[in-house]
Amino acid sequence: MRKNTLASLIWVRITRFTHQSALLSNENVKKYDITAAQFDVLNQIGTYQPLSQSELADKITISAGGISRMLSRLEREGYIERTVEWKTKWISLTEKGQIKLDEVFEDQLDFQTSLMDECLTKAEQKKLYALVTKVQKHTEKKLNS
Amino acid sequence: MRKNTLASLIWVRITRFTHQSALLSNENVKKYDITAAQFDVLNQIGTYQPLSQSELADKITISAGGISRMLSRLEREGYIERTVEWKTKWISLTEKGQIKLDEVFEDQLDFQTSLMDECLTKAEQKKLYALVTKVQKHTEKKLNS
DNA sequence: ACGTATCACTTGACTAGTCAAGTTAAAATC
DNA sequence: GATTTTAACTTGACTAGTCAAGTGATACGT
Numbered sequence: 001m002r003k004n005t006l007a008s009l010i011w012v013r014i015t016r017f018t019h020q021s022a023l024l025s026n027e028n029v030k031k032y033d034i035t036a037a038q039f040d041v042l043n044q045i046g047t048y049q050p051l052s053q054s055e056l057a058d059k060i061t062i063s064a065g066g067i068s069r070m071l072s073r074l075e076r077e078g079y080i081e082r083t084v085e086w087k088t089k090w091i092s093l094t095e096k097g098q099i100k101l102d103e104v105f106e107d108q109l110d111f112q113t114s115l116m117d118e119c120l121t122k123a124e125q126k127k128l129y130a131l132v133t134k135v136q137k138h139t140e141k142k143l144n145s
Numbered sequence: 146m147r148k149n150t151l152a153s154l155i156w157v158r159i160t161r162f163t164h165q166s167a168l169l170s171n172e173n174v175k176k177y178d179i180t181a182a183q184f185d186v187l188n189q190i191g192t193y194q195p196l197s198q199s200e201l202a203d204k205i206t207i208s209a210g211g212i213s214r215m216l217s218r219l220e221r222e223g224y225i226e227r228t229v230e231w232k233t234k235w236i237s238l239t240e241k242g243q244i245k246l247d248e249v250f251e252d253q254l255d256f257q258t259s260l261m262d263e264c265l266t267k268a269e270q271k272k273l274y275a276l277v278t279k280v281q282k283h284t285e286k287k288l289n290s
Numbered sequence: 291a292c293g294t295a296t297c298a299c300t301t302g303a304c305t306a307g308t309c310a311a312g313t314t315a316a317a318a319t320c
Numbered sequence: 321g322a323t324t325t326t327a328a329c330t331t332g333a334c335t336a337g338t339c340a341a342g343t344g345a346t347a348c349g350t
Contacts, residue, residue, distance in 0.1 A: 007261035008254055011166075017281040018163040019289050019307095020206055021156075026308085037336065038224065054298065061165055064339050071161050073335075087298050087345065094297055109153055116152035116169050119283035124276060131273040136162040140265035143165050164337095170339085182306065199328065211307050213330055218305075232328050233313060 028111045032104045041070055042079060042101045049092040056091060173256045177249045186215055187246045194237040201236060210288060
């Protein structure tokens, strides 16, 4: 029989959770005719605009190619615009994008909040936040080295 | 300024961690000419074989279509075989698949374990495991309803 | 002034996944 | 016994991502 370490058990739980909650998230935002990934990107742009594609890619830890494709989709839907200046493309929300973001934001926040509240106390959530922040920062540092 | 809830902050950290650690994992198993996702599936099959495609899909919370494609790739590489009996296809590892699994298993376990050990104490890991297990089980229940 | 390096982005070929519609054959119903 | 239902799987069209090679324009060293 194969032994598993505590670390590998955490790994499995976290990846399952992420995958499953992504499915639920997508289900939740489907009524706005948008995906959870697209909402995440719009949210980042809304917070930091104007920003370049590479800055955005950095913030969400996605490759340059990945961000290029994602922004093409968002541009096709009319949610964002790209202004070329020299070799950089500056990204910002269109009015349609801003409206969509405002529309979805609160709903998605409520959805995430109640899912957590339904199974963890506030104190547990604080503890969980502290712990995942620690591992996430560690992983990020490791990735950039 | 937009307010974020504790829950949404946890969400961001967890999804970033999952994505970043998947990148690191893939980097780690690249030398075995396999992907992290493929290893996960081989590991499940090794533990529960023989099992049907739908049972496997269930275990890793993937759609029927997704598992079909993944198994086609693994079959193409010669790691698994599918035995048709009536309408079910029973999945099991080939010898090549078993060897590959044995080869990668310990390395991947070590990788995951040291990444955790580098940033969390054993007590913190236990706490983290308890908390993510709670949310994951809750999400799973929610998904199946 | 010319070739070269670099930067920001795109694109091709791929993995990994979704959903919905399409097979196929057994099982259940009438 | 013929017809319909259901179960297990596949496939087409899509999103979302990777890496590596390609593009184009600026900057830089000799």
